[in-house]
Amino acid sequence: xxHKNLSVIGCALTxxxxxxxxxxxxYNKEPIxxxxxxxxxxxxxxxxxxxxxxxxxxxxxGFISCNSCHNLSMGGTDNLKTSIGxxxxxxxxxxxxxxxxxxxxxxxxxxxxxxxxxxxxxxxANPGEMGFTHELAVGLLQTIPAYVAEYTxxxxxxxxxxxxxxxxxxxxxxxxxxPNSRFDQWLLGDENAINSTELAGxxxxxxxxxxxxHNGEAVGGATYQKMGVVKxxxxxxxxxGRAGVTGKDADRFxxxxxxxxxxxxxxxxxxxxxxxTLKEAVDIMGRLQLGKKFTDEEKTKIVAFLKTLTGDQPxxxxxxxxxxxxxxxxxxxxx
Amino acid sequence: xxHKNLSVIGCALTxxxxxxxxxxxxYNKEPIxxxxxxxxxxxxxxxxxxxxxxxxxxxxxGFISCNSCHNLSMGGTDNLKTSIGxxxxxxxxxxxxxxxxxxxxxxxxxxxxxxxxxxxxxxxANPGEMGFTHELAVGLLQTIPAYVAEYTxxxxxxxxxxxxxxxxxxxxxxxxxxPNSRFDQWLLGDENAINSTELAGxxxxxxxxxxxxHNGEAVGGATYQKMGVVKxxxxxxxxxGRAGVTGKDADRFxxxxxxxxxxxxxxxxxxxxxxxTLKEAVDIMGRLQLGKKFTDEEKTKIVAFLKTLTGDQPxxxxxxxxxxxxxxxxxxxxx
Numbered sequence: 001x002x003h004k005n006l007s008v009i010g011c012a013l014t015x016x017x018x019x020x021x022x023x024x025x026x027y028n029k030e031p032i033x034x035x036x037x038x039x040x041x042x043x044x045x046x047x048x049x050x051x052x053x054x055x056x057x058x059x060x061x062g063f064i065s066c067n068s069c070h071n072l073s074m075g076g077t078d079n080l081k082t083s084i085g086x087x088x089x090x091x092x093x094x095x096x097x098x099x100x101x102x103x104x105x106x107x108x109x110x111x112x113x114x115x116x117x118x119x120x121x122x123x124x125a126n127p128g129e130m131g132f133t134h135e136l137a138v139g140l141l142q143t144i145p146a147y148v149a150e151y152t153x154x155x156x157x158x159x160x161x162x163x164x165x166x167x168x169x170x171x172x173x174x175x176x177x178x179p180n181s182r183f184d185q186w187l188l189g190d191e192n193a194i195n196s197t198e199l200a201g202x203x204x205x206x207x208x209x210x211x212x213x214h215n216g217e218a219v220g221g222a223t224y225q226k227m228g229v230v231k232x233x234x235x236x237x238x239x240x241g242r243a244g245v246t247g248k249d250a251d252r253f254x255x256x257x258x259x260x261x262x263x264x265x266x267x268x269x270x271x272x273x274x275x276x277t278l279k280e281a282v283d284i285m286g287r288l289q290l291g292k293k294f295t296d297e298e299k300t301k302i303v304a305f306l307k308t309l310t311g312d313q314p315x316x317x318x319x320x321x322x323x324x325x326x327x328x329x330x331x332x333x334x335x
Numbered sequence: 336x337x338h339k340n341l342s343v344i345g346c347a348l349t350x351x352x353x354x355x356x357x358x359x360x361x362y363n364k365e366p367i368x369x370x371x372x373x374x375x376x377x378x379x380x381x382x383x384x385x386x387x388x389x390x391x392x393x394x395x396x397g398f399i400s401c402n403s404c405h406n407l408s409m410g411g412t413d414n415l416k417t418s419i420g421x422x423x424x425x426x427x428x429x430x431x432x433x434x435x436x437x438x439x440x441x442x443x444x445x446x447x448x449x450x451x452x453x454x455x456x457x458x459x460a461n462p463g464e465m466g467f468t469h470e471l472a473v474g475l476l477q478t479i480p481a482y483v484a485e486y487t488x489x490x491x492x493x494x495x496x497x498x499x500x501x502x503x504x505x506x507x508x509x510x511x512x513x514p515n516s517r518f519d520q521w522l523l524g525d526e527n528a529i530n531s532t533e534l535a536g537x538x539x540x541x542x543x544x545x546x547x548x549h550n551g552e553a554v555g556g557a558t559y560q561k562m563g564v565v566k567x568x569x570x571x572x573x574x575x576g577r578a579g580v581t582g583k584d585a586d587r588f589x590x591x592x593x594x595x596x597x598x599x600x601x602x603x604x605x606x607x608x609x610x611x612t613l614k615e616a617v618d619i620m621g622r623l624q625l626g627k628k629f630t631d632e633e634k635t636k637i638v639a640f641l642k643t644l645t646g647d648q649p650x651x652x653x654x655x656x657x658x659x660x661x662x663x664x665x666x667x668x669x670x
Binding site: 054055056057061062063068071072073074075078079080081084087088090264265267268276277278279313314315316317318319320321323324326330331333334 | 389390391392396397398403406407408409410413414415416419422423425599600602603611612613614648649650651652653654655656658659661665666668669
């Protein structure tokens with residue numbers, strides 16, 4: 001039996017190589033890899049996490065949900081220079097996209113959360129974001145019968161805790177990958193998926209050194225790099241980046257390299273939202289990171305390439321949230 | 336041919352009567368009618384309107400969309416006493432649900448907009464809500480190529496105007512009816528759709544006089560009534576209701592009777608959000624509008640009935656919004 005199975009597998013591999021010869025050859029030699037669409041996820045947990053992601057009752061005001069700043073209708077971000085938090089607080093940094101965030105080495109611009117679960121708890125308890133506490137959020141959810149029932153099904157206990165809440169949100173976020181971009185189709189062997197300008201832009205992107213940081217499945221997200229290598233970056237933002245986590249002066253202005261997946265949708269760019277357009281972002285990156293002044297034509301080509309990185313956006317029914325009960329504390333937006 | 340067709344129709348009517356004898360008889364004699372699920376709508380316009388309904392770029396901040404206060408995950412409202420607007424402004428009134436709003440005689444609590452289209456333009460230009468202007472909103476949409484293309488398909492012109500924008504939003508809102516509640520199933524002849532407590536609650540609701548105002552397809556929404564008929568309603572809200580529209584002193588504190596469809600989801604209640612729970616709302620309505628002090632048991636029964644009015648919530652994919660272009664003005668949340 002064992003031999004028979006091995007033989008079947010061997011046969012399948014042979015067929016795959018035979019049918020799509022470009023499949024293996026084309027992207028293995030490229031610095032960017034296609035996004036793997038399938039993830040092993042706990043679907044029950046995903047559904048619970050999806051509701052929690054959209055639920056503004058996780059905020060003090062009852063008005064701000066994860067989706068407020070990581071809007072899945074808008075590339076998983078809010079398209080603002082800096083986000084709006086509780087009491088219209090102006091956030092210190094531009095909200096990174098939640099799309100493909102599972103592919104990053106860590107979460108937040110400074111990588112202070114090691115994974116999606118650790119990240120999810122941050123904004124809930126941040127006074128300038130959702131302005132709540134973990135205790136109040138969990139206590140509130142505990143008063144909503146349908147949440148308790150769903151939580152019990154997923155976690156085997158009716159005692160909701162922040163660990164389960166953030167784990168469920170993270171599990172939902174794992175599903176937010178965006179496969180099937182035109183660039184991935186090209187990587188997978190469809191030569192007509194991108195046009196000659198876009199291909200020329202990709203060649204420029206590689207030859208100019210952009211791929212040194214923007215590579216892999218997420219086209220970024222794998223390293224921390226200093227913003228302003230060749231010349232300093234001028235900004236009014238007070239964010240110091242990775243130094244705030246490590247305490248090392250050498251890490252000042254080092255930020256996690258953002259993913260370029262769906263970058264067409266995730267304007268404005270950089271940690272301070274300082275670049276309004278892709279062309280401006282490419283220009284600044286060239287000058288400050290690579291010491292290279294791209295011509296207008298070169299920028300146009302690179303931007304054309306970058307727009308081929310827009311993948312299939314998450315597709316699901318708008319979640320319907322379970323109603324509060326008579327015991328649920330009322331939100332306090334104005335106190 | 337004509338005779339043949341008529342004969343087929345006659346036959347079909349006979350069959351319907353024969354198969355469900357309760358269908359016609361049961362609800363025709365009730366003061367509440369089931370929601371008609373099918374509406375004649377322009378589907379292309381609905382899809383455009385759905386995107387606009389979810390698009391925060393119709394606000395000055397780029398943060399507030401129609402869905403912010405009429406959240407379709409939460410019964411078409413924000414579940415706040417009073418809504419949060421631009422710059423965290425505290426609104427003067429509780430956001431009414433957008434669900435089944437097409438069934439109301441007019442829009443807003445004071446009926447100042449004659450229809451959904453007239454309503455849709457209000458919040459966009461209200462400094463305390465979305466804080467924008469019609470001119471800026473339309474000008475912004477005009478810079479988004481995918482919106483211009485979709486608008487052209489729907490309206491036959493590439494010149495976007497506020498008339499088309501609000502017409503599309505209204506067309507989407509027409510689809511937000513919630514048929515198939517358990518109470519409607521009961522009205523349509525399924526005697527097991529509601530239990531004996533719920534039925535007793537409905538009988539009390541009828542006998543006590545609630546149906547004088549809460550009747551018809553929307554279980555409300557058809558008349559303006561004074562809040563505080565038998566006794567004055569105590570509130571810190573400064574809203575004067577219908578008088579603000581008519582200028583007549585007799586219309587002070589007259590508000591549009593809210594729909595009770597999905598009332599389980601649309602807490603808190605009344606124009607000022609003054610009642611946190613359904614039980615409290617029933618108690619206040621009884622005392623102030625009917626001069627009737629319901630016992631705890633009676634309130635429990637009426638609330639049980641009211642919860643049978645929750646219908647099928649709108650079900651659709653979260654819309655993906657077209658990205659801004661390099662010409663799109665950036666939002667101004669903090670200026």
